Every structure is written in C-alpha cells, then in structure tokens.
Amino acid sequence: MVSLLDDDGAISESFENCLKHIFAKYCIPESMSPFSGELPLNAYLDSAGLDSWASDTNGEPFSEDTKEEILQFMDVTDEGNLTFKGFLQVYQLQTENDEEETWRDLSKHGYDRSLMFIGKD
Numbered sequence: 001m002v003s004l005l006d007d008d009g010a011i012s013e014s015f016e017n018c019l020k021h022i023f024a025k026y027c028i029p030e031s032m033s034p035f036s037g038e039l040p041l042n043a044y045l046d047s048a049g050l051d052s053w054a055s056d057t058n059g060e061p062f063s064e065d066t067k068e069e070i071l072q073f074m075d076v077t078d079e080g081n082l083t084f085k086g087f088l089q090v091y092q093l094q095t096e097n098d099e100e101e102t103w104r105d106l107s108k109h110g111y112d113r114s115l116m117f118i119g120k121d
Contacts, residue, residue: 001113004095004102011092014115021117022109023087026053035117044081057105 004015011019017037024034027043045053050070051061062070074086082090095102103113110119 002115004099005092009096011088011095015091015095016088018106018109018111018115018117019088019091020084022053023084025056025109026050027084028081039084042077044077044083045087046081050082057108 002014003012006012020037020039021034023043023045024031024039026045026049027039028046028049029040029043031038031040031043047067050067054060054062070082070086070090071080074089075083076086077083091102091105094105106115110117112118
C-alpha cells in the first residue's frame, strides 16, 4: 500500500494526482480531460459540485452545517466556492484523522490501495 501523506505529513504527489482527477469531475469550469493532471484555470466547486462530490463519495449530499464549516475553514474563492487548495485541505485533515475513511473515499472514486485508477464498480 502506498502512503497518502509524505514524510512531512503533506499530501503525497500520487495522492494529489488522484484528488485532481476527482476534483476535475465536479469543478467549474468543466475539465475537458480529467486524467490529464491539469485543472482548468481558477477551477472551483460550487454548491452543486460539493453536493455531487459528497453524494458520490458518501451516498448523500453534505448537510448545510457541514458545507458551511468546509467553506468557512478551507480555501475558497471570493464568491465562497471551494478551490482545489481547499479540497486538498479537506483531504489533508481527513487523512490525518482517519486514513481509512480517505481510502474508502478513493475506492468510491475507482482507486485501489496503490492509487491506481481501476474504475468504479
């Protein structure tokens, strides 16, 4: 199994690449090639994108309280939309606190424990 965090406790490069792919599925502007590793300039998740990501990951959208908390404490645009930096912050905190939950999230998005994309069930 590969490590999600590097020796300094930051998100590993391979984990970040997975998160770019996941973020690209929900971001505005829409990514033309989510597997490229490149995100559209100034990409963000709006409320609908957050709901879609949460539903695909957890089976239901976030509660309003959870959304407010994410948007209050993570990096957001001036309009209050979650940036990729904020998305990384969400996963940094989650992985530090419950790495297994992060592995479950990755699995829901088609990644195995070597961070290879194997597709969704």
